[in-house]
Amino acid sequence: MTGFPLVAVGIVAAQPPGRWLFGATGRGTARWTEDGAGLTYRGGAAFGWAVLPETFLRDGFVQARFKPIAGREDQAGGVVWRWRDADNYYVARANALEDNVVAYKVVAGRRTALAPVGTPAGTYGVKTKVAGGAWHTLRADFAGTEPGADIAPKVAAALRADGVDLGGKKPRRVTREDVARADHIVAFGCDLGVPVPAGVRVDQWADVPAVSDGLPAARAAIHAHLEGLLEEWRRP
Numbered sequence: 001m002t003g004f005p006l007v008a009v010g011i012v013a014a015q016p017p018g019r020w021l022f023g024a025t026g027r028g029t030a031r032w033t034e035d036g037a038g039l040t041y042r043g044g045a046a047f048g049w050a051v052l053p054e055t056f057l058r059d060g061f062v063q064a065r066f067k068p069i070a071g072r073e074d075q076a077g078g079v080v081w082r083w084r085d086a087d088n089y090y091v092a093r094a095n096a097l098e099d100n101v102v103a104y105k106v107v108a109g110r111r112t113a114l115a116p117v118g119t120p121a122g123t124y125g126v127k128t129k130v131a132g133g134a135w136h137t138l139r140a141d142f143a144g145t146e147p148g149a150d151i152a153p154k155v156a157a158a159l160r161a162d163g164v165d166l167g168g169k170k171p172r173r174v175t176r177e178d179v180a181r182a183d184h185i186v187a188f189g190c191d192l193g194v195p196v197p198a199g200v201r202v203d204q205w206a207d208v209p210a211v212s213d214g215l216p217a218a219r220a221a222i223h224a225h226l227e228g229l230l231e232e233w234r235r236p
Contacts, residue, residue: 023048049086049091079140100125154215155215174194
């Protein structure tokens with residue numbers, strides 16, 4: 001789904017009118033007004049958003065033209081993509097108080113900054129001038145994560161140590177057929193890239209670190225989640 005969030009008092013130019021779903025992530029109640037093809041956000045929530053719930057894009061781009069007007073904590077605007085619900089989506093925003101553009105992944109209501117491509121892990125956005133009271137355009141291009149040609153050797157070795165032999169299997173994209181056959185889906189470090197049918201449970205293990213940040217820590221987090229899941233399944 002696509003949409004445009006504002007996290008301080010400001011105006012966004014958007015099309016078409018009358019089809020927006022408004023809400024917030026975290027505390028507070030977002031205060032939005034709609035005037036023709038424009039939206040105005042007047043604060044009230046930690047992170048307010050507006051999305052077009054009837055639109056689904058697997059790959060493509062979203063773009064918003066916005067003007068930050070006021071705000072003590074933030075004066076910002078941006079775009080949302082891969083929106084599943086109020087607590088799970090991607091967002092990029094430009095902040096006039098910080099003079100930067102930052103992309104985030106929101107999972108289970110927790111926001112994590114994504115390092116820009118080509119920068120070291122932990123890099124917080126891109127520094128650039130974002131003037132308050134002026135119009136800006138922000139665009140985010142996105143495409144489903146392309147699987148690697150092979151499973152990382154360290155990961156394959158760790159799985160073999162746990163008694164799981166992949167037997168030459170290769171990574172592949174998740175398909176609509178995969179999720180349609182599933183009752184319970186677990187994901188960490190990735191977006192499914194396909195819509196999930198109603199009634200299918202999806203768990204996002206947001207605390208599992210990237211393998212590139214340390215395989216032992218990732219294994220420990222996955223093992224802890226699996227133990228909890230097995231315990232849940234054992235209950236009558």
